[in-house]
Amino acid sequence: MSQNNNQPASFELDGKTIPFQAGQTIIQAAMAAGVYIPHLCFNPEFKPHGSCKLCTVKANGRQTASCTQQAQAGMVVESDTKELNDERRALLQMLFVEGNHFCPSCEKSGNCQLQATAYEMDMMSPHFDHFFPDRPVDASHAEYLLDFNRCILCSLCVRASRDVDGKNVFALSGRGIKTHLIVNARSGHLADTDFSGADKAAQVCPVGVILKKRVGFAVPIGERSFDQQPISATPHPMKQEG
Amino acid sequence: MSFALETAAHPENLRRVAIDPVSRVEGHGKVTILLDDKNKVHQVRLHIVEFRGFEKFIQGRPYWEVPVMVQRLCGICPVSHHLAASKALDAIVGAHHLTPTAEKMRRLMHYGQILQSHALHFFHLCSPDLLFGFDSDVSKRNIVGIAEKHP
Amino acid sequence: MEAATKPKLRVATTSLAGCFGCHMSFLDIDERLFDLVKLVEFDRSPLTDIKHCGPCDIGIIEGGLCNAENVHVLREFRANCKTLIAIGACAVNGGLPAQRNHLSLASILEEVYHAQHGLVDGFIPNDPELPLPLDKVHPIHEVVKVDYFIPGCPPSGDAIWKVLTDLLAGREPELGHGLIHYD
Incomplete structure (x- = not known):
């Protein structure tokens, strides 16, 4: 990245500045910054599969899967939009x-x-x-x-x-x-x-x-992970087992 | 096939009155009455109109799912169905003796179920008949009328 | 209050192939029912003795479509209600009864009335008074247009209250986390 003065490279996601490291995908950088992009087939521990398309965002106006698209400096990304x-x-x-x-x-x-x-x-x-x-x-x-x-x-x-x-x-x-x-x-x-x-x-x-x-029913329905808080507020959904 | 309950000898000549749906009861039902020219009743039947097939589609499912599934047989007495299925599971896994806690828990659940069902039946469903009379104004004969007249 | 001068909205409710659990949940709005009846009056409902739905502002449907009569009642509601609400899993997506959909109806009837242990002289009911079962269980939106959906098995009293109060206030109903549930 041709970024000068030691500032980490960053892109814009729904108006928010998201820093990233070279090689990170949009969703990886967003997750690290605590910003939720909906996804199902993506799991940070595995190589992306890019098949569910839930994580599709608009990067510089073009739709792309944010789990496979690498972040680029200055990119303008939209995710939480009605469309x-x-x-x-x-x-x-x-x-x-x-x-x-x-x-x-x-x-x-x-x-x-x-x-x-x-x-x-x-x-x-x-x-x-x-x-x-x-x-x-x-x-x-x-x-x-x-x-x-x-x-x-x-x-x-x-x-x-x-x-x-x-x-x-x-x-x-x-x-x-x-x-x-x-x-x-x-x-x-x-x-x-x-x-x-x-x-x-x-x-x-x-x-x-x-x-x-x-x-199966060790934890009663109503007291489980996503009953307590929405998935967007759950940093690592895979680790929430019940 | 004919039933003992089909008491009318010649139903085709009789006038049919249907109460459909039976309202202010816990569940789905329909009543048909057959009367002759002199309004004499020849046959009365209650029809259970709902068929869903839980008996079949629970087959092939993990057994521990079944108590939760059969709760949905009836939204008024889900606890009864849940506990009946739990009893079936006891038999499947060979739990012939309940622990004292489990026994007390199940009794308490049953009492709660009975209390809730009776409260519903009395206050919401049958109190209008008892307080207003069976032949009172239909538009008032419900929980809203009761709340207005007997708050 | 403004409500006293405005004509009351008419609300009809019914349970098709439901279990009345959603109606029970509706009654879980408890004493808020009395706030509600300042603004609405009930047409056909399990709570009243009105047998057919007349012209209404809001129709609330619990249960999916398991038999031909369910379809007739649903169509009567759609024809009479300006706004139709599907309440609960069965109305929204068929619910648990739809678990029979990958099986043939004949095999289910056979199992329930004939083959099962203990049914010595069992036979499949064929009385003309009984509604004919449908081949498959359908959610109501597959047959009529539905304006709003309240998922849940059952939806909580609070979720039902939220949707009704939003509608009565002329707002677009919105549930949000904690009120939207499928279980």
């Missing part, structure tokens, strides 16, 4: 109708990033017609359960298992609207993989797909 939030809400609504998200009986309710982000974006209805797909639960593993109904294809478990655990337990299969999460075993069952509760992949699901069995 972008309307688009984010529509993306959330599409995620809700594509899967089966029955919040009232979901044990992740209140700790779920999809739900909390929808609260943040004032999503009052699904707007679109529901798909109501048929996705059976995989309860084969002794300690963990997979409820595919709630998968939003963020690929965090895929990245965690591949890049951190070195196991490749999960993968996304199919294309377009047929994309779905699969388990790498001939039977397709989690019990037939080397998945373990100690894996990073067991900790990263932002919604209620990968669930430890028999601990």
